[in-house]
Amino acid sequence: MTAYIVRRLFAVVPVMAVVALFVFFLLRFAPGDPAAIIAGDDATTEAIAAVRAKLGLDRPMAEQFAVWVWGLARGDLGVSIFSNLPVTRLIAQRLEPTLALTLSTLFVAVALAIPIGVVAAWKARKLVDRLVMGFAVLGFAMPGFVLAYVLIYFFAVQWQLLPVQGYVPIAEGLWPFAQSLILPSVALGITYMALIARITRASMLEVLQQDYIRTANAKGLATDRVLLLHALKNAAVPIVTVIGIGIALLISGVVITETVFNIPGLGRLTVDAVLKRDYPIVQGLILVFAAAKVLVNLMIDISYAFLDPRIRY
Amino acid sequence: MVRGLVALVALLLPFSAMAQEKVLRAVMHADVRVIDPVWTTQTIANIHGALVYDTLFGNDADLKPQPQMVGKYEISPDRLNYSFTLRDGLKFHDGSPVTTKDVIASLRRWGAKDGVGQRLMGYVAEMKAVDDKTFTMTLKEPYGMVLESLGKSGSSIAAIMREKEALTDPQTQVKESIGSGPYVFAKDQWVPGSKAVYLKNKDYQPRSEPPSSFAGGKIPGVDRIELVWISDSQTAMSALVNGEIDFFENPSTDFLPILEKAKGVKLLKTGKIDSTQGMIRLNHLHPPFDNIKARQAMYYLINQEDFLRAIVGDPKYYKVCPGLLTCGGPYENDGGTQWMKEYNPKKALQLLKEAGYKGEPITVLAATDHNTITPATQVLIQAMREAGINVDVQSMDWGSVVTRRASKNPPSQGGWNIFVTTSGGVGSANPVLHTWIGAACDKGLFGWPCDPEVEKLRNAFGMAASEDERKKIAKELQARAMDDVVFLPFGQWDTPLAYRADRIQGIVPNTGLAVLWGITKK
Numbered sequence: 001m002t003a004y005i006v007r008r009l010f011a012v013v014p015v016m017a018v019v020a021l022f023v024f025f026l027l028r029f030a031p032g033d034p035a036a037i038i039a040g041d042d043a044t045t046e047a048i049a050a051v052r053a054k055l056g057l058d059r060p061m062a063e064q065f066a067v068w069v070w071g072l073a074r075g076d077l078g079v080s081i082f083s084n085l086p087v088t089r090l091i092a093q094r095l096e097p098t099l100a101l102t103l104s105t106l107f108v109a110v111a112l113a114i115p116i117g118v119v120a121a122w123k124a125r126k127l128v129d130r131l132v133m134g135f136a137v138l139g140f141a142m143p144g145f146v147l148a149y150v151l152i153y154f155f156a157v158q159w160q161l162l163p164v165q166g167y168v169p170i171a172e173g174l175w176p177f178a179q180s181l182i183l184p185s186v187a188l189g190i191t192y193m194a195l196i197a198r199i200t201r202a203s204m205l206e207v208l209q210q211d212y213i214r215t216a217n218a219k220g221l222a223t224d225r226v227l228l229l230h231a232l233k234n235a236a237v238p239i240v241t242v243i244g245i246g247i248a249l250l251i252s253g254v255v256i257t258e259t260v261f262n263i264p265g266l267g268r269l270t271v272d273a274v275l276k277r278d279y280p281i282v283q284g285l286i287l288v289f290a291a292a293k294v295l296v297n298l299m300i301d302i303s304y305a306f307l308d309p310r311i312r313y
Numbered sequence: 314m315v316r317g318l319v320a321l322v323a324l325l326l327p328f329s330a331m332a333q334e335k336v337l338r339a340v341m342h343a344d345v346r347v348i349d350p351v352w353t354t355q356t357i358a359n360i361h362g363a364l365v366y367d368t369l370f371g372n373d374a375d376l377k378p379q380p381q382m383v384g385k386y387e388i389s390p391d392r393l394n395y396s397f398t399l400r401d402g403l404k405f406h407d408g409s410p411v412t413t414k415d416v417i418a419s420l421r422r423w424g425a426k427d428g429v430g431q432r433l434m435g436y437v438a439e440m441k442a443v444d445d446k447t448f449t450m451t452l453k454e455p456y457g458m459v460l461e462s463l464g465k466s467g468s469s470i471a472a473i474m475r476e477k478e479a480l481t482d483p484q485t486q487v488k489e490s491i492g493s494g495p496y497v498f499a500k501d502q503w504v505p506g507s508k509a510v511y512l513k514n515k516d517y518q519p520r521s522e523p524p525s526s527f528a529g530g531k532i533p534g535v536d537r538i539e540l541v542w543i544s545d546s547q548t549a550m551s552a553l554v555n556g557e558i559d560f561f562e563n564p565s566t567d568f569l570p571i572l573e574k575a576k577g578v579k580l581l582k583t584g585k586i587d588s589t590q591g592m593i594r595l596n597h598l599h600p601p602f603d604n605i606k607a608r609q610a611m612y613y614l615i616n617q618e619d620f621l622r623a624i625v626g627d628p629k630y631y632k633v634c635p636g637l638l639t640c641g642g643p644y645e646n647d648g649g650t651q652w653m654k655e656y657n658p659k660k661a662l663q664l665l666k667e668a669g670y671k672g673e674p675i676t677v678l679a680a681t682d683h684n685t686i687t688p689a690t691q692v693l694i695q696a697m698r699e700a701g702i703n704v705d706v707q708s709m710d711w712g713s714v715v716t717r718r719a720s721k722n723p724p725s726q727g728g729w730n731i732f733v734t735t736s737g738g739v740g741s742a743n744p745v746l747h748t749w750i751g752a753a754c755d756k757g758l759f760g761w762p763c764d765p766e767v768e769k770l771r772n773a774f775g776m777a778a779s780e781d782e783r784k785k786i787a788k789e790l791q792a793r794a795m796d797d798v799v800f801l802p803f804g805q806w807d808t809p810l811a812y813r814a815d816r817i818q819g820i821v822p823n824t825g826l827a828v829l830w831g832i833t834k835k
Contacts (some may be wrong), residue, residue, distance in 0.1 A: 031709060033716035038347065040354030041734065042428060042468055042748045044758060045719045054484040082346040083505040084486055093504050149547065157551050164551040165543060262543045262552070264507030272506040272544070275682075275712055276346070 001305065004313035008298050015294055016287060020072065023286040024065050027279050033057070034081045034277040055081055068283065077287070078280030080273075087284040090269060097167040098265035101188065101257065102250050104181045109189040109196060110243065116193075117200025117239075118227055124205060132197060139194025144253060148187035148260040155183060165262035180263075188257040192246050199242045203235035210234075236307045244300035248293055335535040335834045337817065339560035340549045341827065344542030345509035348490040348498065351423050351483065354468035356737070360826050363527070364511050364538065365406075366472035366492030369397065369416065370464030371527030372824055376643070376739065378464035379528035381520065382411070382473060382493070392455035392778075398447045402518035405475055406497045413442035418479035420463075420471060426483035427469035428748050432775065433462040457783075458745050458775045466527050466825030467740045495519070495533040495830040511538040524831050526824040534819055534833035546684075553578060553811055559834075560820070561811040562827055565684055566625050569809065577815035582807050587823040588632075588738040590639060591620060591689055591803040592749060594760040596730050599723050601670040608798035609652065610664035614696040616656040617804040623688040624806060631806035637750050637791050640805055642742030643780075644787035649795025653802070658700035665702065674705035676724035678714045678732040686711065689803060690733045718759040732759075738805065739825035744774045744787055750794050762799045 035052035036043070043051075052058050056067075071078055077087035120132035156164040162183055168176040207213065208231055216226045255267035262268075266285060273281035304311045343357040350362025371381040380386060384400030403411035417440045424434035436456040442448045450459070463471050478487040490498040496511035503509050519530035541558060543549040546565040552558045554575045564572055572578050593611070601607035621631040634640035635653035675697070679690045697704045707729070709717070714732060722728035740746045751771060754763035770790040777783045810827075812820055819831045 031713040031716060033719075036715040036719055037712055038353050038355075040468065041715075041736075042354045042758065044428075044756060045721065046756070047426075048719050050484045054482070080505065083348075083503075084488060085505065090505065094507075152548070152551055156555055160555065164555045164557055165548050166541075166552075166557065259545055260548055262541075262545065262548050264504055268544070269506055272344070275710065277712055 001302075001313055005298070005302065008301070012291070012294050016290060019287060019290040020069065020283070023283050024068060025061070027277075027282055028061055028064075030277075032277040034279065037276055038082065068280075072287075077284035080281055081278050082276060087280050090281060091266065091284060091288060094264060094266045094269045096169060097263045098254055098258070098267060100167075100170070100177070100181060101184055101254055101263060101265060102247070104185040105189040105192065105250060105253075106243075106247070108185050109193040109246075113193040113196035114200050114232075114239065117197040118204055118232060120197065120201040121204030121208060121231075122223070122227060124201075129201075132201070136194040136198045139190045139197075142190070144187050144191060145256050145260050147190055148183070148257065151183045151187055152260075167263045167265070184257050184261040184263060187260070188250065188253050191253070192249060195246060195249075196239065196242055200235070200239050203238045204231055207231045207235045233307070237304060240300060240303055240307060244296055247296045251289055251292065334537055336537045336539060337535045337560065337829070337832055337834065338539045338541055338558045339827075339829060340541055340543050340552070340558050340562065342563040344506050344544075345503070345540055346505050347486060348500075349486040350470055350472050351426050352486045354427075356468060356826065359466075359468060359470050360829070361490070361498070361509065361540075362470050362472045362492075363466070363494070363826050364496040364829060365490050365494045365498045366470070366474065367403070367411075367494045367531075368464060368471050368473060368527070370460050371529075372461075372464050372466050373525040373528035374821070374824060376742070376824060377528075378460040379522070379525075381464070381528065381531075382416075392457070393452045395450040395452075395459060396443075396447065397450070400518075400520075403493050404516050405493045406491045406514060407475075408516075409475065410445070411473065411493050412445040412476075413448040414445075415476045415479060416473055417442060417448055418476045419473045422474075422479050422481070422483050423469065423471045427471075429458075429462050429465055429746055430469070430471065432745065433459065454776065455778070456775055457777050461743070461745075464527065465746060467737050467746070470826075493517075495531045496538060507542055509540045511540070513537065524821075526821060526828055527826075531830050534831050538829055550811075553813065556813060556816070559813045559817045560829075560832070563808045564811045566627065566630065566808070569627065569630070572811045577813050578811055579814035580809040580811050581820055581822060582630075582809050587825060588639070588641070588805045588807045589685070590634070590736045590738055590741045590805050591624070591685070591733070592736055593693060593731060593733050593801040593803060594718075594749075595798060595801070596724075596728065596760050597762050598721055599728065599730065601665060601668055601673070601675070602730060602798075604668040605797065607665050607668035607670060609796075610661045610668065611798065611801055612652040613655060613657045613661035613664070614693070614700060615653060615801055615803055616696075617653070617802075619696070620689050620692050620803040621806060623692050624685045624804075630809070631804060634802060634805040637741075637794055637800070637802055638744065638747065638787060639738040639742035642738065644742060644744065644784060646784070646788040646791055648788040648790070648792030650791075652795050658696060662700045662702060665700075670702075672703050674703045674724075676705045676707055676728070676730045678717055678729050679706050679708045680711040680714045680733070681708050682710045685735060685806075686733050693731070693733060693803075721761070733803075737825060744771050744790050749800055750790070752794065752797060752799050760800070762797060764793065764797045764799075767794050767797065767799065 036048050039048045039051050079086055116132050120129045123129050152164050155162045162179055166180055168180045170177045213231055216230050255271055258265045258267040270285050341357055345357055345361045347353050347358045350359045367382045369383050370378040373379050382399055382403055383397045385398050387396045424430035436452045436454055437450055438453045439451045475491055481487050495514050495517045497514050499510040499512050513533040513536050519532045522529040524530050549561055550564055550568045553561045595602040595608050597603055617633045625631040635650040638644045677694055680686045694704055694706055718732050720728045724730050736749055744750055748758055751757050752762035752764035752767035770786055774783055774786045777786055816835055817832050819833045821828050
């Protein structure tokens, strides 16, 4: 197992190199020029050219790439073209809100979706099952941002139970922190919850038809023990896979959720940087997201060995 | 056990110290990303600049320049020599005194970068420090816009920085934002793209005159100003209604009816000329608009009501304005406005054909993500199609439009024929500050209109000794610029400010930039 993990960690290096290459050149070939945005509406062509030269954007692309890679090798992601602040600082500032939102969404979605999926499988083709599946279809069909506005309208504007927007760090109080995450987590988690509930139900249905489940029932074991200890454990591998895939979905989902709820996380940083063509930030963020995805995949793969003893690396 | 409970309660409650502070939470039209108001012309950088830095002069509500950092000043009878003395007690936020060394270095940097500053410096023969508080400015010729230029609001204010920062290359952003203005920038609390924090400058010595826009006493009204950036307009509106923010600089016109009815919320129309002016810019370098007849043909495609209804909707927030200088401003006139009297697509096409147009595609840069420019461009495209013009619509985000419009290449090689933009009413009210009215050929703004007579009249306006003379020149200038079609105006509109009237007071209408320092909490 250790050798496998080490091998996988080494494999991260070429993956990140390819990501770095792609992100750098794709950004440079995309239309848009940060110098024109910085110079502003009243700037002449010459003024824009002067800003571009000062930022080094008029240098050959290969030279710009080499400078960036040399910085990366030293752990330096560069400096924002606009704010002049180090990209590492900007990412660090935004990490907490995104982590908090992602983890709370993950927690809410998994904690609700798995029991719902198990119950739906247990009561297959009955009213409960139909309700769960109906919820799952609705959860898939409704865009997250629409749900977000609906939630804001009722829970924040009409009933004034929760804030409309913003993020309160945990250091400023647990309740304000939790309050700022409830609506975004629900809005972001609903699709995810629907996905996990459906997969849990499908996977459980398959397992519940196995001989060993019939044997467990015949032995007179309590239903909850059969469902949770015998069935759910054996149905876990596809569920964990979907949770892993879902983390990638969450990363893209936070972009919209953070915008609607005005959470200063990595998603909003990404959108703002793309719109402003702040190349160093976009490059740094894509690398961070890629690394996160690779690590999550590795953790999921490792978890298989614990969930299913037949899997060996 | 008791300790545990106390710790839990402490964790559950927000910090009480924060609650005692008087905090103004404002959502502006953009986020503070650049802290150097000279390096960029972005309005938001200048709102930041107006909080942190002071200026020698400041425009009052009637746009008249009044002394701000300057205590007394003298102008020689021949209008060639100016002497300025700084008032007592001016200190930078690091505690160091403001001296004429700082002032001269700041003006030199601003004068090298900003269009209005460059024009002023073109007339300046010498700036010389007499002592730490007094300096002189000697002109080559009498220029009538010296004080107006030093006190300009809008883009690139003449911010006075420490000499250390002012010596930075004008093409490079300063690294520290330390001024002598009413608020101190809290750089350590700055989260670009989310929040910029300003703390009351306790050492600030405001002028004794009553405040009037950028003139008079700048008395800091709250302990802390947070410029919160909410990119989603609907979320910002809900946050204002819910009382999470106090001030919303530019609510979308779609939300104005909701805000008008919201409890505790009030709308305030911007200052009498701080409206937005819509402009259609033609590229004078390439066919068909290198031909004046083809440019003039485009006037017959402009029905301002069509544009304004699409952008704003409610007539109480817009007005038809056929001139190039802001309607309601001191130099509004009817010079050249006969061009805007008739909407006639057929005539437009006929004139275009007479100018040699044979149905070639005309490239329009169409922004897809701008709340006013996007609908305005769509109205223009529709009018062009109605006339039978072959329109090549290049849809892209605004960031790409600002890049592509800088290209002088032919439209088929990455250039363009037409783009739509807007300009602030304060700048557009004055022919010298209104850079889009210029026709300085290669040295001018995108579209590169080229008419030495227009430039001559702009210079003459700057040199004029009396207000009557200025008005006369403004009319001649507008007529000439409209004949040459430096741009096609498509109307003027207001974006009201929205604020919580039950929580804050002291809001004043904008005159080029939002004035935040005088706002107090109830």
